[in-house]
Amino acid sequence: MNAKLDSTIANRPVTRQTFDEVLVPTYAPAAMVPVRGAGLDLWDQNGKHYLDFTSGIAVAALGHCHPAVVDTLTRQANTLWHLGNGYTNEPVLRLAKALTEATFADRVFFCNSGAEANEAAFKLARKYAHTKFGPHKSRIVSCLQSFHGRTLFTVSVGGQPKYTEGFEPLPPSIDHIVFNDIESARAAIGDDVCAVVVEPLQGEGGVMPADPAFLKELRELCNKTGALLIFDEVQCGMGRTGDLYHYMTYGITPDILTSAKALGNGYPIGAMLTTSELAQALSVGTHGTTYGGNPLATSVALTVLEIVNQPAFLARVKEASAKLRSTMEKLVADYSQVFGQVRGAGLLLGLVVTDAWKGRSKDIQRAAEANGLMVLIAGMDVLRLAPALIVSDEQIAEADRILRLSLDQMIKAAA
Template identity: 55%
Template sequence: MNNYSPCRQDFDQFMVPIYAPAQPIPVRGQGSRLWDQNDREYIDFVGGIAVNALGHLHPIAVNALLEQGQKLWHLANGFTNEPALKLAKKLIDHTFAEKVFFCNSGAEANEAALKLARKVGLQSGHANKNKIIAFKNAFHGRTLFTVSAGGQPKYSQDFAPLPEGITHLPFNDLDAFKAAITDEVCAVILEPIQGEGGIIVADHDFLKGVRELCHQHKAVLIFDEIQTGMGRTGALYAYQHTSIVPDVLTTAKALGGGFPIGAMLTTTELGQQFVVGDHGTTYGGNPLACAVAGAVFDLINSPEILDGVTIRSQLFIDGIQKLNEQYSVFKEIRGKGLLLGCVLKEEYANRAKEIVNLGVDEGVFSLIAGPNIVRFTPSLIIPEEDIYEGLTRFGCALACFVNQK
């Protein structure tokens, strides 16, 4: 067994078939480049799906991991630890939050947020204040509760009966929201930019109206910033581009720069509704994850990194537009910062995955966000030369795509 060399076919033999991975198996990375088992190089425009915000093997993250790894990895949640407290203070100092709950993933953060909102509604004294408003095409995780809150039936329809009391409305439709919200609503959950749903940016007036109506009806407003958070849009969190402040914010993905960690941020007023034993997690807030996340946070939360996101975003947009002048595949580019979606023209409908696959053949990794959108979520510090080289390779993929018979 020591001589065993895994291959792509082993995935089909050994693994539960909930993914369909590409043929190459990356074995090492550096910055925004990856190498497979055959030492072939790829430009990484995926970044672990907006996770590897500092690329691969960033020395600050690696050093934090090694340093903490020689001290303390895990404790029972009957104890606290210094890295968790330090990270919590950083999050509080640089957001609206006053209380933090650590977990291991975005789905867990959203699960905690929705449970908290349900308890707040129960404690309010208002009968039946347990309804949740979410939005069509949203994505909030894969637990039964969060997949039910997500507005994409393809992810939930095979797992009925689903948790009840969740209404899905059209995104960016304030009139529909006004008609739906009542005093029985305990929570509204939304993404400032819908990620998996197609890189759809929330209108400012929509967010403002939702915020005002949540206040009026005493509903907890939850911003799912799992994909938009930690500098992805050019601000530490996307809500900071606006005047709108949520009651609860969930964060994960890039928070650990690739090391699993998630968090729910909220106010003291709401956070104190949870009491000892109401919720929990075995691994959440462990010293190893929090030490890495603390180091990643310090680097990302700087003008140099955040301003650089905007610069790199424009390089991507300019480069994609130039390619599109040649190949005329996309009808628009949407998103913000380094969360970008290229929307296919109608004649190429449902073929985004083909472009992604051709990109792999050309040595560049990209994503889809639904069948009609090619998505880019690269490292926030991706070198300019990697952007240019990656887009050159992506252009070769587009050439193959339009020339296919």
């Protein structure tokens, strides 16, 4: 019998080594393999427990295996999975209504990831500009050190050469400005620009919050030139900063907003939100996706949205955010030889290493993991914390304890 058809294959033992044997090496995952999760708790193949302060890169906003989400997915899995875009379905209609009622948007396009949401946003911006102004208005302006996805289009917009090297020739008519630099924006945004895209809180770029004055200037420049302002809230949206979306914190409304990650709490879904006027540019046949807006994903996302978009829930996120920041600021003060500052917003914080520890954020991450705490990095000089929005004060204190233990061990080893 062909081994690939062996019905027992699902029960075969697999290890971290299996990754190196059968998967394309686009990642270098940790040595341990998580097998079970609940809330912010994870266990690996050996039964070791970890406190998860990554939430799958700001995805599992309600923690692992949230009972309400599991219940929704189970019920929908026994009802209807997929139809194809020749038909609509009830869950997608309910989710679209809920998102438009909760935000500035009138229309939503659903897809499967943040990259696809941004791809749709960029295509919409160009299509709208070509239709209204002509093909000369096609340039897209983004920020250096931003991250908008891994498709060739979105990674080109991202402004990080390490992600585009070797994939040339890249899509043309894309320029980059310095994040939070108003003069850089003024110099770049002219009448030939169809869209300006920005993360109100850069994630991969080092957990950098946008200055209010910078975002205000981008809004005014877009109004002046007829460009569309796109907010990429794939990582910072869906309650992570204490508001449903971060544009609400600033009081600056974009023309297009992209959302994903926490929207499905781990079930793949992305969304592009926009106005009725702009949405008309993507008429029948101009864009699409096979799986986008399927009943499984949209039913899960609606449950997540209904839980997160409650005043009491968001108030607790703000409370937990203040607790995490004050705790981390104390840690930074106590370990000033390692960390120089805390930056970010809400429950997405970055601890920036000092010059003496430059390039060592990955080492700190590994040390913390060895002691049972999962954290992220944002480049080699920033340790990134993105716990689930349901994090407790006790879990914040435990993360602080493990980080301190790990730093003490590293400092002692270096002595």
